[in-house]
Amino acid sequence: MFEIATALLIGFIILLLLLFLHARKQNPDYFFLVGKVVLITGASSGIGRACSFKFYRHGCKVVLCSRNKAELIKVKESLELQTTALGVKAITPEVHILDVSDISHVEKNVQNIIEASGGKIDIVINNAGVSYRGHVTSTQLEVFQKVMDVNFLGQVAVTKAVLPYMVKSNGGHIIGIGSVQGKIAVPHRAPYTASKHACQAFYDSLRSEVAHNNIHVSVVNPGYVKTNLSHSALTDDGSSYGKLDETTAKGLHPDVIAKFVVHSVILKKKEIMVAPFHHKLVVWIRLICPNLYFWLMKKRTNV
Ligand SMILES: NC(=O)C1=CN([C@@H]2O[C@H](COP(=O)(O)OP(=O)(O)OC[C@H]3O[C@@H](n4cnc5c(N)ncnc54)[C@H](OP(=O)(O)O)[C@@H]3O)[C@@H](O)[C@H]2O)C=CC1
Numbered sequence: 001m002f003e004i005a006t007a008l009l010i011g012f013i014i015l016l017l018l019l020f021l022h023a024r025k026q027n028p029d030y031f032f033l034v035g036k037v038v039l040i041t042g043a044s045s046g047i048g049r050a051c052s053f054k055f056y057r058h059g060c061k062v063v064l065c066s067r068n069k070a071e072l073i074k075v076k077e078s079l080e081l082q083t084t085a086l087g088v089k090a091i092t093p094e095v096h097i098l099d100v101s102d103i104s105h106v107e108k109n110v111q112n113i114i115e116a117s118g119g120k121i122d123i124v125i126n127n128a129g130v131s132y133r134g135h136v137t138s139t140q141l142e143v144f145q146k147v148m149d150v151n152f153l154g155q156v157a158v159t160k161a162v163l164p165y166m167v168k169s170n171g172g173h174i175i176g177i178g179s180v181q182g183k184i185a186v187p188h189r190a191p192y193t194a195s196k197h198a199c200q201a202f203y204d205s206l207r208s209e210v211a212h213n214n215i216h217v218s219v220v221n222p223g224y225v226k227t228n229l230s231h232s233a234l235t236d237d238g239s240s241y242g243k244l245d246e247t248t249a250k251g252l253h254p255d256v257i258a259k260f261v262v263h264s265v266i267l268k269k270k271e272i273m274v275a276p277f278h279h280k281l282v283v284w285i286r287l288i289c290p291n292l293y294f295w296l297m298k299k300r301t302n303v
């Protein structure tokens with residue numbers, strides 16, 4: 001009887017210890033971010049803009065990049081009206097024009113941006129992206145090329161530009177903003193979902209290559225988010241779709257995604273999916289029961 005009670009007590013103490021260690025691991029240390037240099041692509045709108053606010057408020061130096069300088073300046077001005085969290089000193093944001101689809105120049109352009117911001121880079125948020133609405137049969141090949149350039153090769157080129165700096169300083173964090181569509185393909189999104197699947201594979205491959213350099217790689221996969229994404233989506237002939245889809249309008253607030261991006265850095269998460277339960281279920285169905293997934297997707301197809 002005495003031995004059983006002792007064994008139960010020891011078991012209970014071990015359980016408490018494990019719970020304590022787990023809670024410590026999950027407890028975000030926001031001070032970790034203070035003074036870090038964070039480069040954000042697509043910072044003029046939506047998720048990128050929301051990330052700029054979160055990292056700025058945590059005391060980071062945010063380097064805001066996109067093609068639209070006027071919009072970036074507006075983001076910078078709004079940031080400067082903010083107070084920082086944790087009572088830390090704010091660092092003036094920087095604004096730089098960067099077109100991630102200008103593939104042959106992106107590496108050099110990003111290196112110039114890093115040098116102009118002090119020659120140091122701690123965190124990169126590869127967020128710039130464009131979506132698509134159309135049918136494969138009627139879509140010009142140039143549209144596939146454009147979506148892949150912005151969403152995939154753009155992220156690869158920015159990553160390649162920052163890696164030498166991170167290797168040299170023996171640390172860094174690269175975050176790819178993917179999508180649920182990097183896990184499952186849906187109809188009428190062929191180039192978009194292909195680009196997001198490519199990114200997922202790229203980061204999964206890169207993660208193990210750079211781990212020994214103390215460089216962390218996270219992929220954040222959102223479901224629908226209320227941004228301009230459907231508006232600027234490309235169509236079959238390369239023109240913009242120009243509409244706010246109902247799915248987008250009813251999507252999550254970009255701040256929610258930005259909060260998970262911050263957590264992915266602080267908690268060094270390899271992958272986070274920020275989506276409703278039924279989206280996560282379809283990802284599992286694709287793995288476990290592919291024929292059910294094929295049937296579900298056929299039902300979603302407008303022909
Ligand atoms: N909204 C959603 O439902 C979801 C979005 N995502 C992903 O989130 C990311 C951000 O999109 P989101 O905020 O929703 O959409 P927005 O359209 O609001 O923002 C897209 C951003 O990307 C920038 N961008 C587009 N093309 C280029 C380019 N060639 N070079 C540089 N920047 C570019 C735009 O800046 P500018 O025009 O100033 O250059 C803009 O800042 C994308 O990767 C998207 O795939 C993932 C899942 C769901």
Ligand SMILES: CCCCCCCCCCCCCCCC(=O)OCC(=O)COP(=O)(O)O
Pocket residue numbers: 131132179180181186189192222223224225229230233245247248275278279281282296
């Ligand atoms: C047996 C039970 C099955 C439950 C079935 C539910 C069926 C729902 C299908 C859901 C498909 C998931 C789509 C997810 C799409 C998504 O969230 O993508 C995020 C984006 O990147 C959005 O970009 P877009 O340009 O497509 O707006």
